[in-house]
Amino acid sequence: MSMNPIKTIEWVADRKGHLLPGYIRLVDQTRLPGKLVFLEIRKLPPLWRAIKNLQVRGAPAIGIAAALGVAAAVQNSRAATGAALAAQAERAADYLATSRPTAVNLFWALTRMRRCARAGQRLVPSELKMRLLREALAILNEDIAMCRAIGRHGARLLKNGQTVLTHCNAGGLATSQFGTALAPVYLAREQGKRLKVYADETRPLLQGARLTAWELMRAGIEVTLICDNMAAQVMKERRIDLVMVGADRIAANGDSANKIGTYGLAMLAKAHRIPFYVLAPSSTFDLKLATGAAIPIEERGADEITQGFGKRTAPENVKVYAPAFDVTPARLITAIICERGILKPPFGRAIKMALAN
Amino acid sequence: MSMNPIKTIEWVADRKGHLLPGYIRLVDQTRLPGKLVFLEIRKLPPLWRAIKNLQVRGAPAIGIAAALGVAAAVQNSRAATGAALAAQAERAADYLATSRPTAVNLFWALTRMRRCARAGQRLVPSELKMRLLREALAILNEDIAMCRAIGRHGARLLKNGQTVLTHCNAGGLATSQFGTALAPVYLAREQGKRLKVYADETRPLLQGARLTAWELMRAGIEVTLICDNMAAQVMKERRIDLVMVGADRIAANGDSANKIGTYGLAMLAKAHRIPFYVLAPSSTFDLKLATGAAIPIEERGADEITQGFGKRTAPENVKVYAPAFDVTPARLITAIICERGILKPPFGRAIKMALAN
Numbered sequence: 001m002s003m004n005p006i007k008t009i010e011w012v013a014d015r016k017g018h019l020l021p022g023y024i025r026l027v028d029q030t031r032l033p034g035k036l037v038f039l040e041i042r043k044l045p046p047l048w049r050a051i052k053n054l055q056v057r058g059a060p061a062i063g064i065a066a067a068l069g070v071a072a073a074v075q076n077s078r079a080a081t082g083a084a085l086a087a088q089a090e091r092a093a094d095y096l097a098t099s100r101p102t103a104v105n106l107f108w109a110l111t112r113m114r115r116c117a118r119a120g121q122r123l124v125p126s127e128l129k130m131r132l133l134r135e136a137l138a139i140l141n142e143d144i145a146m147c148r149a150i151g152r153h154g155a156r157l158l159k160n161g162q163t164v165l166t167h168c169n170a171g172g173l174a175t176s177q178f179g180t181a182l183a184p185v186y187l188a189r190e191q192g193k194r195l196k197v198y199a200d201e202t203r204p205l206l207q208g209a210r211l212t213a214w215e216l217m218r219a220g221i222e223v224t225l226i227c228d229n230m231a232a233q234v235m236k237e238r239r240i241d242l243v244m245v246g247a248d249r250i251a252a253n254g255d256s257a258n259k260i261g262t263y264g265l266a267m268l269a270k271a272h273r274i275p276f277y278v279l280a281p282s283s284t285f286d287l288k289l290a291t292g293a294a295i296p297i298e299e300r301g302a303d304e305i306t307q308g309f310g311k312r313t314a315p316e317n318v319k320v321y322a323p324a325f326d327v328t329p330a331r332l333i334t335a336i337i338c339e340r341g342i343l344k345p346p347f348g349r350a351i352k353m354a355l356a357n
Numbered sequence: 358m359s360m361n362p363i364k365t366i367e368w369v370a371d372r373k374g375h376l377l378p379g380y381i382r383l384v385d386q387t388r389l390p391g392k393l394v395f396l397e398i399r400k401l402p403p404l405w406r407a408i409k410n411l412q413v414r415g416a417p418a419i420g421i422a423a424a425l426g427v428a429a430a431v432q433n434s435r436a437a438t439g440a441a442l443a444a445q446a447e448r449a450a451d452y453l454a455t456s457r458p459t460a461v462n463l464f465w466a467l468t469r470m471r472r473c474a475r476a477g478q479r480l481v482p483s484e485l486k487m488r489l490l491r492e493a494l495a496i497l498n499e500d501i502a503m504c505r506a507i508g509r510h511g512a513r514l515l516k517n518g519q520t521v522l523t524h525c526n527a528g529g530l531a532t533s534q535f536g537t538a539l540a541p542v543y544l545a546r547e548q549g550k551r552l553k554v555y556a557d558e559t560r561p562l563l564q565g566a567r568l569t570a571w572e573l574m575r576a577g578i579e580v581t582l583i584c585d586n587m588a589a590q591v592m593k594e595r596r597i598d599l600v601m602v603g604a605d606r607i608a609a610n611g612d613s614a615n616k617i618g619t620y621g622l623a624m625l626a627k628a629h630r631i632p633f634y635v636l637a638p639s640s641t642f643d644l645k646l647a648t649g650a651a652i653p654i655e656e657r658g659a660d661e662i663t664q665g666f667g668k669r670t671a672p673e674n675v676k677v678y679a680p681a682f683d684v685t686p687a688r689l690i691t692a693i694i695c696e697r698g699i700l701k702p703p704f705g706r707a708i709k710m711a712l713a714n
Contacts, residue, residue: 033669033670033671033672033673033675034669198678200586201560201662201670201671202586203558203560203584203585203586204584206670206671209662209663209670209671209675210670210671213671213672213675214671214672214675217672217674217675222676223675223676224676224677224678225662225663225671225675225676225677225678226662226677226678226679227560227561227585227617227618227662227679228560228584228585228586229557229559229560229585229586229617229618229621229622230617230618230678230679230680231621232618232620232621232624232683233617233620233621233654233680233683234678236620236683239678260584260586260587260590261584261586261587261589263589263590263593264586264588264589264590264621264625265586267589267624267625267628268621268624268625271624271628297590305558305566305582305583305584306566306582308666309666309667309668309670310666310667310668311666311667311668312390312391313390313558313563313566313567313666314390314558314563314566314567314570314571314582315390315570315571315574316390317574318390318566318570318574318580318582319579319580319581319582320581320582320583321555321581321582321583321587321591321596322583322584322587323587323590326589326590326593
């Protein structure tokens with residue numbers, strides 16, 4: 001029996017054998033790593049706040065939460081007609097869309113829910129309620145299948161006893177359960193391989209220390225935490241066999257945007273002849289962008305660096321530069337793994353073929 | 358008029374025109390960057406505590422503080438003979454040696470003070486008191502001269518308008534005043550050049566954020582704080598003209614040990630074709646070590662990483678790897694600057710010649 005990673009988000013039925021009524025069960029990520037607290041959400045406002053306040057984070061997880069949120073919002077509606085219920089569902093979707101204004105997966109999931117509502121206007125309300133929940137659960141299950149597929153492909157790259165270095169959190173906590181960059185580690189373990197992970201703490205927000213280390217420990221996988229600036233030394237000491245990271249956006253030529261620090265890590269991996277893999281769903285490919293040069297780099301506030309943990313650690317009014325992402329050029333990437341397979345250079349062709357399938 | 362960096366440590370005479378009695382004036386570095394607090398120390402126990410508790414830190418600064426501490430310890434002695442006073446001074450030195458058991462400069466400075474005491478046993482006590490203070494002030498002044506010499510040599514590498522990236526704090530706060538890695542910036546400014554600095558925050562202990570950013574701001578030099586993992590991106594954006602770092606120990610072939618993260622930074626500089634300079638006093642060369650492979654890497658406690666910000670930021674009992682230093686191989690170093698000049702590769706020969714002068 002394998003120890004699966006924690007379910008970040010799921011739908012729990014109140015009565016056995018009936019999906020409705022029920023509630024959304026979320027890991028409150030703002031309480032990690034100190035405490036594992038589950039939120040039980042049955043209504044719209046607390047879900048909006050959970051997304052807004054980063055209690056649920058990670059693009060796929062946010063999308064799933066929002067879809068389930070639409071279903072939860074109307075589950076106790078007394079609407080007399082399907083059309084009235086559909087209108088309520090659309091309003092719920094509009095409201096949730098205001099929670100994190102830049103989250104692509106959020107809008108994508110809400111669009112699917114709106115379409116489902118409109119298509120079911122002629123149904124009786126109880127049937128439409130169930131149709132909406134099933135659509136949200138489909139989004140959840142597709143995410144699980146996507147993560148497991150990335151994991152299966154990626155696990156082929158992992159040999160028993162190897163050690164993976166990862167950056168930030170592209171783990172189960174960012175998705176429904178298995179994550180992207182960490183999925184191969186979980187799947188390889190299911191296959192009986194023993195693997196170790198080094199996790200960069202990932203300044204400024206320490207997702208590696210707070211989330212990646214936590215979810216791997218909880219799943220019984222050996223993880224060692226390091227500061228970002230220790231990665232080169234750890235590579236030099238031959239502690240790392242390969243690097244696996246996620247991606248936020250991948251250009252047509254394979255240039256990959258991810259959390260700040262990824263680009264430097266890729267350079268260090270290259271210099272130490274360590275394979276460097278990017279793992280992400282195929283929805284991350286953005287063929288409108290010819291190269292990574294077209295990817296805008298978001299800048300974050302100074303406070304995350306100067307007083308990230310409730311305590312001032314830099315002088316008042318110090319000038320800060322805080323790019324939130326960087327772009328790793330395709331030439332530093334050994335392979336890109338998506339749910340459709342392992343893509344190898346030249347990436348331009350491989351990405352086009354993968355998306356065409 | 359130039360704005361000099363702050364005097365980290367000095368001797369202040371109580372009465373004008375007389376060096377004795379007086380006190381040691383120290384910047385309390387544990388209060389930075391929040392508050393600039395000076396300690397006024399006239400006796401042995403508070404000086405011992407100041408060293409122990411890192412209120413004064415940085416190898417050269419610790420050595421100077423200890424030497425002045427021996428002079429301060431005996432300044433009000435009622436010893437009847439020079440021999441009795443010398444014995445008191447030696448006991449003071451023995452006591453101070455227990456404050457930071459691994460600080461090489463501390464032992465070196467105390468050995469000089471003991472020698473001075475023994476050589477002055479025949480003097481009347483008041484003369485020996487003055488002799489001891491002058492020896493301590495000589496150590497202080499030699500440090501200032503050494504830092505200024507490193508600064509002068511290093512400043513030749515800096516052109517008006519350029520930007521320097523530095524790591525950790527090898528600035529004025531680690532020495533009497535001008536520092537090593539930062540000395541060229543201060544000296545170039547005296548020469549009328551305008552320079553900018555990017556400072557890595559330097560996890561886990563954040564010396565870059567807390568100390569380097571503070572001392573440069575206070576001296577009126579434009580400084581921008583970044584997280585360690587942003588250095589590669591900052592280089593890619595061509596914001597950096599050269600890198601200047603300190604060193605704790607340099608092997609006969611030029612391999613240089615310094616704060617963790619320096620090695621990775623050197624690799625990134627190389628990959629971006631940015632010159633990488635190591636600046637340190639010639640006392641840092643250790644010819645007994647053929648290469649950096651012989652330099653032991655100290656490992657630090659997990660707490661600095663898991664709760665470095667006064668708050669737990671990683672799971673309880675998470676495994677941590679925390680090398681405190683790394684070794685930058687000579688091939689990644691453009692030049693080593695010591696008080697005797699700019700040493701260029703091949704370093705083996707250049708170091709030998711510099712020490713022979």
